[in-house]
Amino acid sequence: MEGEEVGIRHQTDGGQKTTYGATGSRPSSGDERTAQIAGTSDSAPVAATDDGTSGLKSAQGVPAGPSTSYSDAVGLSSRRKKAIFLCLALNSTFVMICIAVLLPFFPQQAAKKDPSDSGDVQGASAIGFIFSITPLAQFFGALFVGRIIPKTGPKMVLMIGGVLVAGVISLFGFVNDIDDWADFLVICYALRFVQGIAGAMNITATFAVLVGLFPNNVSLVAGTIRAFNGVGFAAGPVMAGALYDAGGFTLPFLVHGGIMFAGTIWLFFTLPGDAEVGTGKKGNKMFKDSFTIPWSFVWCMTMFICGTTIGMLDPNLSPFLEDEFGLSATEIGLVYLVFAGTVAASAPVTGYLGDRYINPNKLQPPSMLVLCLGLVLLGPWAETNLTSKLWRSIISLVLVSIGFSSGITLATPGILNAMHKAGYEDTLELHSNLGGTVTALWAAGLTIGPTVGTTVVSAIGFPKTNAIFSIPVLCVATLGLAVGAAYALKDLYYRQRTGTYSLERQRLLPSKDQSTAM
Template sequence: MEDLPQVTHAKRNRLTLVVIVLSNFCAVCCVSLIAPFFAIEATKKGTSLTVVGFIYSSSELVIFLSSPVFGYLLSRFSPRSFYIVGLCIFGCCDIIFGCLNILPSGIPFIVACFFVRGMEALGTASVMTSSFTIVGLCFPERIATVYGVLKSASGAALMIGPALGSGFYELGGYGLPFWVLGSCTFACGCASYVILPHQDTVPPTQRPSGFAVFGSPSVWFGILAMYAAFFTLNSMYPFYAHHLTQFHLSQGIIGLIFMIPPSVYALATPLWGYLLDKHVSAVPTLWVALWCLSTSTLFFGPAPFLGFVPTVLWLTILMTAFFGLSFAPVAVSAVKCIYEGARESGLEGDVATFGFLAGIIQSSTYIGTFSGPILAGIMMDHFGFPWLMTGCSILVMVTSLSFTPFLGITLWRKFKLRKTHTEGYSEIK
């Protein structure tokens, strides 16, 4: 009978994880469903492609700016409330976005798109920061595993979202994709109100110090690695289809190639999360994964100075798969590094700490997703796709090289610790 509360608590934690995974899946589907048709509809409303690009990237900027604020607020208030309200705002904004085509063309349509997209981004930031906080509190010893599961759901949603958007668009026009998936997200918010447990706030004396966190090299390694990785990903995706046109492929084949990185990423992230929680050290894993990511990016173009590497389709597809395979350990081990650095800084595994770190993680991610397409567009105009990917490869490589001394110190500490344990065991014998 004594074990019954523990079993019930464990089941509730698993149910919480399932609800959050489904909610995040619906939310990311809502974000990605506009890719196949929004630009077409926006141009009918007199919106230039440049403005369409800013509408896309505006949400990334809002998430980058608001995530630290939500992370701070989560240390004062219950993350459950922010999660539920964020989902409901997200769902409502998506439903409203499906009605914007009735507005007059030009300025009214553009202003409404920016406003609704910005409000939706606030809901996204609230959901993402609070979801990381909640699962961190439920599974404090399995951070990498549950984060891998969440990112796997996001990767699957990035693949399925455009397909659902395209299908509903053909079935019922512009509004139907937003109404269906927005309603599903709002329903997830209502279900979360019933299922998610309450978390207590913490007294002021237990709240984290930002200076303590940013004094850890492990935290900075995770932050810069996530920025470099997501900068590279979002620099590549807007222009990758243009690069593939040289192979004279159909749109269907190009779409299938685009599905390769998120497919491999979605399959690999839970495995890497499990390994990082059980057997593998985060810092060496992140260092090696960054080099693998840099190598795959270097061969995407390929780099102009790699004259011996042919520009052929099979190599492009192979590097696309390798990119997704390398991206998975970077994303998961970077989060693990940030959480380990926070613990080494003396922070407790409470609501305040997880909320604060969730804000850091989201900001480092979305500054990369925001700045990547903008700088990539400049690179494409002046230098072309091969040099763009070369620049991204150098960015990732420099990030890894900058923390090579930190890697050496980490490995030396682990060696000394293992040696101490071995000597202690020999003395006991």
């Protein structure tokens, strides 16, 4: 075989396409039927396999087996896959820590460089944009990165993203030496924009790898990664504040940059090498279909609304708790810890339920209704006749965190299931493009939420703003109920006419082997 390259190929309308592969390795005897399948497109009909999945036939009529995955291609052991998962989870945690490192001390230091008065709105907005430019960059970066991963492979993207995050966060430790206000802002904007692009590279490539490694546990994997992200976002300010008190402005950035660089080196030696994984020519169609397939559209909107809601709460919850209940900074931090802890605890549980027992589509409406209820009760407005109590606000935050974590955890497998039903197979191109789409929607919500939320809060107050933001959440829940009801009626009509489930429903039913295993 030329170049000693072994790949797993499948047939497309345009001919052969390598979806996953490993250089310099050969498949075991049990996997030989999936290796280097040759032939033309008209000799590779789709066939049903014994496990209920769609297989492919080669030119010789030998079944190609179920849709390929990253682990199938490189022949990774279960132990190696767990090591990769741990490494990627910690890498995601480091990325979130680096994003949150500015929170405890940077706004105060930046305000000292503003030549205008301390109460100047323009100066405050300029400092605020240093924070909001990162999710804006993630939005554009994720859409681009999702297209290039099929061409370059996820490992290269992860390496470049990790080095960029480490370099940018280290350089940020020296911006305090810039005295000119305009130069200070330009450098900060540029560094945070690059950090957003690098973060999108890490998040999207991590999604592409993990979905390929654990195709039967997508919800659990997504939930666990969300939990690690929550830990990173909660631990980042604590670590940064302690390092700032110990060594000043520069030390937190250098330490975090060093940790991120060390994690990238660890990732380099843990991940298998990239192979020629495809051409990435279906990216535009996949992106379009993710918004035209009904359930995929529902989950895309769920992800966006969840990002918008949390984006609104981030800058406005702390002032509300201080003004309404007179909480100190430490006490406010504990309230945020309750929120982050609930997300970290509930996300893996929701993911496990979505993988093993309940169709994620059935969990979408109740998740959004719980989020809606939490928003309505958080600092209730006068018309509800409920007095504002700290205990009620904490319970409301718990409800918000449960609904929010369920929404963002199940969005990934929800979209993936919808794309499978539409005929897409598990390929790196599908995983990377969907990872880019999900990351972009999340980043768009985090960009719009703080801007709109802060404006509305300044006009009508925090309680009524929560009520307004609960309306789109309720709309998304209603949309999920409507789409679910439409599919149920369609399947009922099909069964009355044929006596069997529709083909779409059959794809969701567990096979005999899966039922026995469960």
